Amino acid sequence: MSDITVEPIGKQMEKLILDVQQEIVAGLEAVDGQKFFQDKWTKGEGGYGISCVIQDGNVFEKGGVNTSIVQGKLNQDAVQRMRANHEGIDRTAKELPFFAAGISMVIHPRNPMAPTTHLNYRYFELVNSDGKKIWWFGGGADLTPSILFEEDGKHFHKLHKEACDRHDPTFYPRFKKWADEYFLIKHRKETRGIGGIFFDDLSEKDPQELFAFVKDCAHTFLPAYVPIMEKRKNMEFTEDDKEFQLIRRGYYAEFNVMYDRGTWFGLQAPEPRVESILMTLPLHASWRYKYEPKQERHKALLKVTHTPIEWC
Amino acid sequence: MSDITVEPIGKQMEKLILDVQQEIVAGLEAVDGQKFFQDKWTKGEGGYGISCVIQDGNVFEKGGVNTSIVQGKLNQDAVQRMRANHEGIDRTAKELPFFAAGISMVIHPRNPMAPTTHLNYRYFELVNSDGKKIWWFGGGADLTPSILFEEDGKHFHKLHKEACDRHDPTFYPRFKKWADEYFLIKHRKETRGIGGIFFDDLSEKDPQELFAFVKDCAHTFLPAYVPIMEKRKNMEFTEDDKEFQLIRRGYYAEFNVMYDRGTWFGLQAPEPRVESILMTLPLHASWRYKYEPKQERHKALLKVTHTPIEWC
Numbered sequence: 001m002s003d004i005t006v007e008p009i010g011k012q013m014e015k016l017i018l019d020v021q022q023e024i025v026a027g028l029e030a031v032d033g034q035k036f037f038q039d040k041w042t043k044g045e046g047g048y049g050i051s052c053v054i055q056d057g058n059v060f061e062k063g064g065v066n067t068s069i070v071q072g073k074l075n076q077d078a079v080q081r082m083r084a085n086h087e088g089i090d091r092t093a094k095e096l097p098f099f100a101a102g103i104s105m106v107i108h109p110r111n112p113m114a115p116t117t118h119l120n121y122r123y124f125e126l127v128n129s130d131g132k133k134i135w136w137f138g139g140g141a142d143l144t145p146s147i148l149f150e151e152d153g154k155h156f157h158k159l160h161k162e163a164c165d166r167h168d169p170t171f172y173p174r175f176k177k178w179a180d181e182y183f184l185i186k187h188r189k190e191t192r193g194i195g196g197i198f199f200d201d202l203s204e205k206d207p208q209e210l211f212a213f214v215k216d217c218a219h220t221f222l223p224a225y226v227p228i229m230e231k232r233k234n235m236e237f238t239e240d241d242k243e244f245q246l247i248r249r250g251y252y253a254e255f256n257v258m259y260d261r262g263t264w265f266g267l268q269a270p271e272p273r274v275e276s277i278l279m280t281l282p283l284h285a286s287w288r289y290k291y292e293p294k295q296e297r298h299k300a301l302l303k304v305t306h307t308p309i310e311w312c
Numbered sequence: 313m314s315d316i317t318v319e320p321i322g323k324q325m326e327k328l329i330l331d332v333q334q335e336i337v338a339g340l341e342a343v344d345g346q347k348f349f350q351d352k353w354t355k356g357e358g359g360y361g362i363s364c365v366i367q368d369g370n371v372f373e374k375g376g377v378n379t380s381i382v383q384g385k386l387n388q389d390a391v392q393r394m395r396a397n398h399e400g401i402d403r404t405a406k407e408l409p410f411f412a413a414g415i416s417m418v419i420h421p422r423n424p425m426a427p428t429t430h431l432n433y434r435y436f437e438l439v440n441s442d443g444k445k446i447w448w449f450g451g452g453a454d455l456t457p458s459i460l461f462e463e464d465g466k467h468f469h470k471l472h473k474e475a476c477d478r479h480d481p482t483f484y485p486r487f488k489k490w491a492d493e494y495f496l497i498k499h500r501k502e503t504r505g506i507g508g509i510f511f512d513d514l515s516e517k518d519p520q521e522l523f524a525f526v527k528d529c530a531h532t533f534l535p536a537y538v539p540i541m542e543k544r545k546n547m548e549f550t551e552d553d554k555e556f557q558l559i560r561r562g563y564y565a566e567f568n569v570m571y572d573r574g575t576w577f578g579l580q581a582p583e584p585r586v587e588s589i590l591m592t593l594p595l596h597a598s599w600r601y602k603y604e605p606k607q608e609r610h611k612a613l614l615k616v617t618h619t620p621i622e623w624c
Binding site: 053055062064186187188246250253254257258267272274275277278279281282283284285286287288289290 | 600
């Protein structure tokens with residue numbers, strides 16, 4: 001904990017996520033050739049956000065980059081969904097004042113050779129019943145290929161490792177492992193993809209230092225993802241590949257609505273903006289009884305989703 | 313509570329659901345022209361079940377009729393998911409012995425003019441920490457059209473009302489309302505379909521009387537559904553109709569994995585049979601950002617899913 005007042009960090013985070021949103025949208029538009037459409041929404045005194053969405057693009061079947069900067073009162077259920085570790089939060093309080101600024105993104109490409117990806121960085125403050133502010137950062141980025149290209153996994157992980165290492169050598173090993181645990185589809189006993197980094201409750205250093213770390217991670221996304229897309233977006237694929245992709249997208253949908261903390265947090269808020277929250281769901285998904293992948297390149301993915309590996 | 317020992321009811325229920333399963337499968341095979349395949353599974357001493365599945369049928373895109381007869385120890389979380397009203401259950405006990413026999417079915421036709429339907433009837437016993445048996449019946453059946461035909465809603469509800477009325481005149485009004493509440497997709501503030509009947513924790517009469525009621529309901533399914541399918545299965549439809557169906561199937565998937573008590577109960581059990589539990593998910597579903605139905609016949613459905621009506 002620091003004695004620096006937290007409001008400036010909230011403002012800095014607000015500016016960062018709005019900048020990063022436009023940077024990412026521009027980078028993805030360059031890959032696709034089609035523009036995102038942008039919706040700005042407000043919640044009266046409660047905050048605002050911008051939803052940038054692409055649908056039926058040339059390269060991206062569906063994708064969204066959302067920001068939201070909100071404040072108000074949070075009920076206990078929502079607090080517990082939002083934060084992994086609840087220590088220090090008064091659980092007897094019915095509701096607590098909060099401030100949250102976050103960016104979240106999910107991108108589903110058309111081509112089954114090209115991976116889905118997700119990013120989310122958020123800063124959170126709440127005022128405990130004793131008047132003390134509790135603050136933390138959370139977030140991460142992960143890659144969800146259907147067809148596994150080892151070089152893509154290595155590249156994505158390597159760039160995120162480098163961003164982590166510039167701030168703390170313990171971050172990547174901790175946050176890589178956390179991603180493998182967090183993105184687990186519990187009932188299937190496999191991860192939704194090949195991970196990346198994930199962290200929550202991060203308040204162990206000076207907030208300015210952690211802000212610099214989050215900023216570095218956020219700017220890492222485009223160089224981590226765009227080169228992969230340039231290689232994969234026009235590759236040839238078979239009907240089997242497409243079907244495998246649809247099955248994996250079903251698993252993705254399961255994870256997002258069943259286990260993702262941000263989705264639950266969003267949907268439990270008063271007057272949730274359902275369209276923005278569930279924008280993460282794929283345009284198309286399939287569930288096939290007793291589906292078994294036929295191709296070796298499909299089985300290759302299942303090995304690493306069942307037993308996560310070190311990529312770098 | 314009755315002083316009749318409950319084991320015979322468990323046995324009667326086991327026989328009933330196995331009979332009803334074969335009756336329903338035969339009835340649906342007659343509609344489709346294609347056979348279901350049947351998987352029998354066992355869980356060692358823990359029980360057994362039969363999964364009857366049709367996929368890529370002539371009429372049915374995907375459907376399953378499952379039975380399971382299981383026993384063992386249930387943790388508190390699972391007890392609370394399984395039963396709406398927890399009064400009388402020792403919540404301090406870490407786990408309690410249980411017996412459950414149930415049939416569950418979801419059928420997704422291809423043609424968007426033809427409704428998806430679901431049925432589930434179950435009998436449940438658990439031994440409380442004071443050694444006292446607690447037992448109840450639960451279940452119901454509901455209809456989920458994409459394109460709304462009022463006569464179909466009336467027919468389905470009417471037959472279930474008649475089955476209820478033969479046993480207790482308060483059942484249909486109570487259980488129809490319960491279905492409207494239970495099948496609500498909370499975050500969307502609309503029901504997944506046009507309801508039917510739903511009940512849980514039913515133990516207010518002699519168990520033999522309630523068993524007779526459940527038996528009557530279970531045998532009501534085919535006459536309630538098959539005449540609708542015969543009218544709808546070969547109707548013409550447009551691409552807009554198909555898209556609307558895919559969007560509604562996405563909502564259906566959301567309900568099943570987020571809110572359905574049976575799904576949660578199943579997935580939280582030790583070594584869940586994921587394929588059987590998630591067999592309820594559609595073969596294809598879509599999520600389209602800010603989807604708005606274009607046709608009046610699509611908007612007609614939304615009126616009754618947002619504000620449930622009386623069908624008979």
